[in-house]
Amino acid sequence: MSEQEKTKVMFVLRTAPYGTIYEQEAIEAMVMFGAYEQDISVTFTGDGVFSLKKGQDTSLLGKKNFSMTYPILIDDFEISHIYVEKESLEERGMSESDLATEVEIIDRNTLKQKMREMKALLPF
Amino acid sequence: MLHIVKKSPYESSAFSDAINYIEQNDIMLLTEDGIYAAKKGGKFEGALKNLMQKNAVYCLIADIKARGIQENEIIENVKIIDYKGFVEKVTEHNPMTWS
Amino acid sequence: MASFVYNGKTIETDDEGYLQNLGDWDKGLAEVLAKQENVELTEKHWKLIEWIRDYFQKFQVAPAIKSLTKEVMALENLPDKKEANKFVYELFPEGPAKQLAKIAGLPKPTGCV
Amino acid sequence: MKFGILIKEGPYMHQAMDTAYNFILAAMESGHEIKGVFFYNDGVYNRCATLEPPRDERNIMKLLSELELKGVRLIVCVAAGKRRGIVNQTVCKVEEISGLGQLLELCITSDRTITF
Numbered sequence: 008m009s010e011q012e013k014t015k016v017m018f019v020l021r022t023a024p025y026g027t028i029y030e031q032e033a034i035e036a037m038v039m040f041g042a043y044e045q046d047i048s049v050t051f052t053g054d055g056v057f058s059l060k061k062g063q064d065t066s067l068l069g070k071k072n073f074s075m076t077y078p079i080l081i082d083d084f085e086i087s088h089i090y091v092e093k094e095s096l097e098e099r100g101m102s103e104s105d106l107a108t109e110v111e112i113i114d115r116n117t118l119k120q121k122m123r124e125m126k127a128l129l130p131f
Numbered sequence: 132m133l134h135i136v137k138k139s140p141y142e143s144s145a146f147s148d149a150i151n152y153i154e155q156n157d158i159m160l161l162t163e164d165g166i167y168a169a170k171k172g173g174k175f176e177g178a179l180k181n182l183m184q185k186n187a188v189y190c191l192i193a194d195i196k197a198r199g200i201q202e203n204e205i206i207e208n209v210k211i212i213d214y215k216g217f218v219e220k221v222t223e224h225n226p227m228t229w230s
Numbered sequence: 231m232a233s234f235v236y237n238g239k240t241i242e243t244d245d246e247g248y249l250q251n252l253g254d255w256d257k258g259l260a261e262v263l264a265k266q267e268n269v270e271l272t273e274k275h276w277k278l279i280e281w282i283r284d285y286f287q288k289f290q291v292a293p294a295i296k297s298l299t300k301e302v303m304a305l306e307n308l309p310d311k312k313e314a315n316k317f318v319y320e321l322f323p324e325g326p327a328k329q330l331a332k333i334a335g336l337p338k339p340t341g342c343v
Numbered sequence: 344m345k346f347g348i349l350i351k352e353g354p355y356m357h358q359a360m361d362t363a364y365n366f367i368l369a370a371m372e373s374g375h376e377i378k379g380v381f382f383y384n385d386g387v388y389n390r391c392a393t394l395e396p397p398r399d400e401r402n403i404m405k406l407l408s409e410l411e412l413k414g415v416r417l418i419v420c421v422a423a424g425k426r427r428g429i430v431n432q433t434v435c436k437v438e439e440i441s442g443l444g445q446l447l448e449l450c451i452t453s454d455r456t457i458t459f
Contacts, residue, residue: 014447014450014451016447016450019227021148021229028384029351029384032383032384032423034291035340035422035443036383036443036446038291038294039340039442039443039444039447040443040444040447041294042294042444043444043447045447045451052148053144053148054144071290072290073290075288075289075290076289076290076291078289079289079291079297083293083294083296083297084294085294085296094151115151115152118152119152119154122132122152122227123132123154123225125225126225126450126451126456127225127347127450127453127455127456128225128226128227128456128458129349129446129450129456129458130227130228130229130230130458131351135457137358137359137362162362163358163359163362164358191362193365213369214365214366214368214369215369215372215373217366217369218366218369218370218373218375219373221346221455221457222344222375222454222455225455226455226456226457226458228457228458228459340421340422340442340443
């Protein structure tokens with residue numbers, strides 16, 4: 008399939024992890040979408056950036072630690088891009104060194120343009 | 132883009148996040164508890180008026196009526212539309228829901 | 231729901247034979263699960279069982295088929311995907327994603343509906 | 344135009360399903376096509392067969408079934424459903440249960456995908 012024919016879909020994660028199930032079920036959707044050879048990207052903005060915080064240990068919660076899944080989304084599950092919004096990170100006292108995995112840090116203006124290239128935006 | 136805001140600005144960042152992402156030619160639709168951003172005299176009146184210098188803002192009549200808000204309590208220039216108007220806005224702009 | 235006794239303990243599975251409690255798994259139980267699938271475990275099977283369990287532990291999700299194929303190419307020195315696919319289907323004739331996950335004591339892959 | 348609808352919230356607790364329902368009706372009246380309604384997260388509860396609100400209240404499950412009779416395709420995510428007990432025995436119609444690929448399919452085939 009050529010690049011032009013691929014549908015661009017972006018997951019927009021705006022919720023913090025664990026307090027709700029949105030992050031977890033968004034990841035389950037990303038992992039499935041990867042198999043369909045479309046152009047899927049993932050953006051963390053607002054409280055969504057907390058999902059990328061390194062050092063998460065969910066053992067006392069009895070929940071799965073989904074920050075461990077992010078490193079393989081691109082190589083193993085065909086996700087095209089993982090973006091995190093610079094402004095949201097900074098507002099929350101975080102920087103690149105706080106992140107559990109390597110992602111593309113982009114500013115809000117760049118992200119705004121990327122959102123406009125999408126056919127569908129899926130907020131979680 | 133059409134920015135759909137459905138949470139009260141007093142309880143959620145949906146409204147302010149939508150403002151952060153709005154661009155020229157974009158529009159905003161306030162629905163459900165999001166309509167409280169359009170009430171005159173509230174904390175967000177300034178932000179909304181500022182936004183409306185460049186962008187059109189709409190609110191759903193079903194949601195304002197249900198919540199006891201009269202049309203004259205809505206900030207000037209916020210356009211009041213029904214569900215068919217909502218559909219029409221979605222045909223004109225790609226939607227993003229902020230909740 | 232089904233159940234059987236293994237080492238004096240009742241092991242519960244769903245109707246398709248996947249473990250209800252992933253913590254029940256050990257190598258002996260893998261042999262039992264494999265027998266239920268008519269699969270005889272060889273060293274080649276075990277390499278993949280260990281790999282998929284490590285992967286799941288590390289990344290919290292089951293690997294994509296693509297990753298399995300890649301791993302098999304590396305492990306068995308196979309030249310291409312086609313050969314690798316053939317190889318895993320010989321090991322797990324009724325579908326590697328399902329059978330490998332089941333025998334390795336992982337949840338049923340959500341992609342298999 | 345073709346619309347794909349994603350429902351992420353359950354019935355009654357949130358207004359999402361009500362807004363979506365009114366949106367879908369208005370879209371159909373305006374001559375647009377609904378490619379499908381995908382239920383995800385707690386949205387799967389909207390298709391729970393045993394919903395039984397008081398008689399003087401709207402029955403969301405039935406309203407949706409009426410939409411289905413008008414040709415709207417309803418799709419309940421199998422994984423989200425299983426997690427919440429919305430399975431073959433508890434969903435309104437077994438045929439509605441399907442995989443997440445259907446959500447992506449909606450994104451591909453619809454002109455607009457709208458999340459409620």
